[in-house]
Amino acid sequence: MVQDIVAEASNGHAAAANGHANGNGHANGNGKAAPAYGFSTRAIHVGSEPDEGTQAVIPAISLSTTYKQDGVGGIKAYEYSRSANPNRDGFERALASLEGGKHGLAFASGSATTATILASLAPGSHVLSVNDVYGGTYRYFTKVASTMQNVVTDFAELGGEREEVEATLKSKLTAQTKLVWLETPTNPTLRLIDIRLVAEVVKAVAPQAALVVDSTFLSPWYQNPLALGADIVVHSITKYINGHSDVVMGAAVTNDEAWAQKLRFLQNSIGAVPSAFDSWLALRGLKTLPLRLRAHGESALAVAEHLAQHPAVAEVIYPGLPSHPSHALARTQVAPRAAPKADSGAFAYGGMVSFRLRSNPKDERPAKAFLKKLRVFTLAESLGGVESLIELPSLMTHASVSDEDREKLGVEHNLVRVSVGLEDIEDLIADLDHGLEGLQLA
Structure with a gap:
């Protein structure tokens, strides 16, 4: 069944631990090549495997906040819904598959995604952001991170000719730069940033910095920043991915193991996670x-x-x-x-x-x-x-x-x-x- 094969190929907590692939034709835990299913097929099937107990085609909404354990210290996949929830897990695996990533993490909003990533930075860190950025992101950088976390953000024009972008990056990047934050297209002037170019310069000049790309305006259908050199791609799921104006939610996807562990820890520790129902709705929206x-x-x-x-x-x-x-x-x-x-x-x-x-x-x-x-x-x-x-x-x-x-x-x-x-x-x-x-x- 296609569901079984795509489930085997999809990423996720258990699949990643066993060396399974992300749905793009990589080898699975048995060393066999998983079929390279297309975008639409993965959007419909990854994260929506039939329920093992009832064989329901659409996963049920798991509203339980806690889960029975086999014994003291015998925690399996789930223990408490802030840490992990079946509906959130299904959505995270599906989105990661569409972005070509190994790790997906869902949050209560796009702003919560931004805040969690910024929470990973030590005081005194430097962030370089494109100047034409979403107003809520600008507000967080300038009114929260700067005053409460001692994280300084510089804003720069990162569009234009190659020589100009290179010169700007080299003049702005420092040893303290931990994040370079892009939106492309930018909001609301729809300027484009060359992700490959920025990634190339950042890795050469400030290899300690992670390149984050907010790809909300295009969704994974039109753009996959990880394939262009980004370390983390973020989305306001509220927008195109859910697509029906009835969910507030955010997400981050990465292939970087260190960043995945860091963000997973903060996701659980801060607790800005989406509800089971919102995760279920977002996965429903993702299918179309x-x-x-x-x-x-x-x-x-x-x-x-x-x-x-x-x-x-x-x-x-x-x-x-x-x-x-x-x-x-x-x-x-x-x-x-x-x-x-x-x-x-x-x-x-x-x-x-x-x-x-x-x-x-x-x-x-x-x-x-x-x-x-x-x-x-x-x-x-x-x-x-x-x-x-x-x-x-x-x-x-x-x-x-x-x-x-x-x-x-x-x-x-x-x-x-x-x-x-x-x-x-x-x-x-x-x-x-x-x-x-x-x-x-x-």
């Missing part, structure tokens, strides 16, 4: 990830191409468009399964689109008027759900970023961020046109 992300990407590309021709729009930011400054990098960094078939031209590259209204960036009124007229798009923070969401980063997701830093990054009152959902594309385009109609622009 390939189908959803294809559709998100196709619709986002259609929205981007339409907005690019609209007279009320000054600029459309979408890496799949040839007009994007890092379009060539998008082509080389995208996972092979999602790579464009043509050698040139636009292609689907995630479901996020940002654009600038042809209005005064210091004036919030045109954007507010536009957003108020929308009927299909929902004005809300977050992203990655089946429904289309839209927001004004300057006053919503990035309000915690200083005015000065937002201006440097181009996150001003005319920048709108869109999470393109799975509604009919004709309805989405008509809704945007209705919102843009008659705006008082510069």
Whole structure:
């Protein structure tokens, strides 16, 4: 049965201990090559093996907080649900398989994932972060890690030409640098960072530093940072991986044994873990990830191409468009399964689109008027759900970023961020046109 083979090939606590592989065709504990099952097959079967007792195809939700032991000191797989839970374990194995990683760790939120990784650092450590980072991550670096942990974070522009990136990294990395933190695409300006390049320089200049990549905007379908040189990939599971706007959750995946042990210890010690029900829901959402992300990407590309021709729009930011400054990098960094078939031209590259209204960036009124007229798009923070969401980063997701830093990054009152959902594309385009109609622009 495919479930048996994929279960044998998947990673996990027991499988990893026995030398089993991660579902990508590596040898199993018996020295035999496990079949290299595809992404969709693993998304459906890894972590969802039929229950040994009932043979239920879908795992039950294990709400128990504690587990019977065979004897004093005879702990087996589970003892207490903060330490491990069958539903969380299944989700962790599935996500790790899709990222090509050995170890998956789930947390109560994306922010809890960030906090747990930062908690691993000793006082006096240095973090180098891309400057265009999620507002919550920026807040943690600047308002929590700096003041409560004595961990200093520098922010730097890490996009652009190779020589510029190399020079920036070499000038910022020190002997105390323990983490280099990237988002690609960045939030909300959708700039791309060359993961291979950054990994190469970090390993040469500061080998003690781990490269962390927040890949939330693309999910494992479009991008696998571990294959590009990252040490840890993190996700807000709340977004595309769960995909239904009904779970708050985060995760980290790594192939590094030392980091896996460290994070597993902190996961249990700090206790910022997801519930069994949230883990069950996230695993359910993961099963349709390939189908959803294809559709998100196709619709986002259609929205981007339409907005690019609209007279009320000054600029459309979408890496799949040839007009994007890092379009060539998008082509080389995208996972092979999602790579464009043509050698040139636009292609689907995630479901996020940002654009600038042809209005005064210091004036919030045109954007507010536009957003108020929308009927299909929902004005809300977050992203990655089946429904289309839209927001004004300057006053919503990035309000915690200083005015000065937002201006440097181009996150001003005319920048709108869109999470393109799975509604009919004709309805989405008509809704945007209705919102843009008659705006008082510069």
